[in-house]
Amino acid sequence: MRDVAVIGIGMTSFGELWETPLRSLWAEAALAALDNAGVDSVDLITIGCMSSGLFTGQEHLASLLADELGMAGVPAARVESACASGGLAVRAGFAEVASGLCDTVLVTGVEKMTDVDGADATYALGTAADAEWEGFHGVTFPGLYAMLARVHMQKYGTTREQLAHVAVKNHANGLLNEHAQYHLQIGVEDVLDSTAVADPLNLFDCSPVTDGAAALVLTTVERAREIAGDKPVVVITGSGLATDTVTLANRGEIAELGAVKLAGERAYAMSGRKPEDIHLVEVHDCFTIAEIMATEALGFFDLGFGGSAVEKGLTSLQGKIPVNTSGGLKSKGHPVGATGVAQVLEIVTQLRGEAGQRQVQGAKIGMAQNMGGSGGSSVVHILEVV
Amino acid sequence: MFSPARAWREFPQRYRLEAAKCSGCSKILYPPRLVCPECGGRKFTQEALPRDGKVVTYTVIRVPPAGFTEQTPLPLALVELTNGVRLMVQIGDVEDPESLEIGMPVRLEFRRISWDGEAGVIFYGHKAVRAGS
Numbered sequence: 001m002r003d004v005a006v007i008g009i010g011m012t013s014f015g016e017l018w019e020t021p022l023r024s025l026w027a028e029a030a031l032a033a034l035d036n037a038g039v040d041s042v043d044l045i046t047i048g049c050m051s052s053g054l055f056t057g058q059e060h061l062a063s064l065l066a067d068e069l070g071m072a073g074v075p076a077a078r079v080e081s082a083c084a085s086g087g088l089a090v091r092a093g094f095a096e097v098a099s100g101l102c103d104t105v106l107v108t109g110v111e112k113m114t115d116v117d118g119a120d121a122t123y124a125l126g127t128a129a130d131a132e133w134e135g136f137h138g139v140t141f142p143g144l145y146a147m148l149a150r151v152h153m154q155k156y157g158t159t160r161e162q163l164a165h166v167a168v169k170n171h172a173n174g175l176l177n178e179h180a181q182y183h184l185q186i187g188v189e190d191v192l193d194s195t196a197v198a199d200p201l202n203l204f205d206c207s208p209v210t211d212g213a214a215a216l217v218l219t220t221v222e223r224a225r226e227i228a229g230d231k232p233v234v235v236i237t238g239s240g241l242a243t244d245t246v247t248l249a250n251r252g253e254i255a256e257l258g259a260v261k262l263a264g265e266r267a268y269a270m271s272g273r274k275p276e277d278i279h280l281v282e283v284h285d286c287f288t289i290a291e292i293m294a295t296e297a298l299g300f301f302d303l304g305f306g307g308s309a310v311e312k313g314l315t316s317l318q319g320k321i322p323v324n325t326s327g328g329l330k331s332k333g334h335p336v337g338a339t340g341v342a343q344v345l346e347i348v349t350q351l352r353g354e355a356g357q358r359q360v361q362g363a364k365i366g367m368a369q370n371m372g373g374s375g376g377s378s379v380v381h382i383l384e385v386v
Numbered sequence: 387m388f389s390p391a392r393a394w395r396e397f398p399q400r401y402r403l404e405a406a407k408c409s410g411c412s413k414i415l416y417p418p419r420l421v422c423p424e425c426g427g428r429k430f431t432q433e434a435l436p437r438d439g440k441v442v443t444y445t446v447i448r449v450p451p452a453g454f455t456e457q458t459p460l461p462l463a464l465v466e467l468t469n470g471v472r473l474m475v476q477i478g479d480v481e482d483p484e485s486l487e488i489g490m491p492v493r494l495e496f497r498r499i500s501w502d503g504e505a506g507v508i509f510y511g512h513k514a515v516r517a518g519s
Binding site: 120137138195196248249250254 | 423442443445449472475499
């Protein structure tokens with residue numbers, strides 16, 4: 001297997017971007033990544049997108065978007081794993097370069113979510129659950145994570161306030177990210193007082209509906225060194241992908257995220273790293289409880305201690321293991337197909353030392369964890385600067 | 387999506403709670419599958435689910451998806467039946483959502499589930515109600 005480097009990054013601002021269609025969002029991020037890499041041609045384009053069909057009425061994205069960039073003829077493939085589609089696009093691009101099938105790949109993720117109303121967006125996101133045996137009864141994604149939260153709270157004593165601390169921390173980080181959807185300082189009371197969505201989760205426990213795109217250029221480490229000159233090169237040293245049951249009823253233990261644990265173990269094994277080696281991590285905080293459970297599944301904290309960790313500040317920007325320095329899905333926004341790519345982009349930004357006010361000093365090894373549905377899929381990448 | 391054909395083909399599970407019992411390891415599968423996830427067996431006999439169980443976890447949905455706006459707030463639970471099978475169901479007859487709790491004994495009852503979808507189909511199935519109520 002060949003070593004794979006990230007040589008270009010680019011993203012749109014995340015938000016409710018009413019004036020911009022999907023194809024322009026995507027092209028803006030793709031062009032930014034190509035420019036950042038200093039390349040003008042690639043061997044392959046991968047696209048992570050969950051549901052352009054339900055959100056915009058457009059499928060067949062791979063060819064449509066290759067053409068949008070003036071690259072009709074270049075191989076392009078869209079991949080889908082619900083909200084982990086972006087991470088899967090990174091994984092697909094990584095595999096192509098590592099295997100030698102391609103030398104240079106443009107990895108992208110995109111979602112345009114505001115062309116439908118709230119009920120239709122909730123429905124579209126809900127298709128990542130089991131449509132026949134969960135969706136039929138009216139369950140929503142906040143509802144599924146609320147059920148996970150309820151079990152975690154009962155089993156481990158995780159508190160309502162600890163959930164709120166996740167949102168408070170991520171909004172504080174998002175204040176320092178120019179691309180974030182929200183630049184909004186909030187307190188614990190704001191979360192507790194916000195509108196109930198699915199008990200015990202409130203509005204400020206939930207990531208928002210967002211338009212946005214993100215892109216990376218991957219190539220071999222040899223080519224990366226040629227292009228980078230004296231600048232540091234960021235290498236993907238670990239990649240893990242795993243599935244779990246989509247249907248919560250079929251999952252034995254629901255107070256743990258099995259797919260995240262497995263994907264993490266696979267990424268650790270490939271990179272030869274351990275949780276203690278990681279300097280910062282972007283995790284999939286689609287809901288506040290998800291961040292707590294993900295940090296446990298990845299081995300940063302023992303089961304049941306993720307809630308107290310965030311409350312004690314262990315996951316804040318100056319903490320033991322900074323989590324979601326970008327603001328996370330909660331504050332940066334969650335254009336579902338773009339999220340997994342944007343997470344890796346944040347880690348690259350940090351490892352390059354280009355994160356400005358939210359820079360984690362001395363960051364050399366980072367991790368990005370993306371998740372689909374209520375934990376039915378997960379993708380984990382470990383990146384290191386060499 | 388919530389089409390008449392789909393409603394029709396799901397009648398055995400929705401109306402009669404028909405499950406499949408693996409001839410190899412006796413695991414009960416609801417809904418039935420072609421292969422047992424436990425032992426890989428491919429032979430099954432038909433068996434109806436028991437009606438009694440308990441709440442494993444629950445929520446009350448305040449912001450519903452399309453098709454359920456008339457039923458909000460909507461209590462939902464993951465229920466474990468006496469034979470160990472788990473299923474996602476609405477909780478019916480809830481006057482006070484604060485009274486719901488993990489471990490609450492429930493019984494499955496045949497109810498109307500949804501009715502205002504685009505297909506004009508009225509969907510029936512089972513809801514959990516507090517046992518003894």
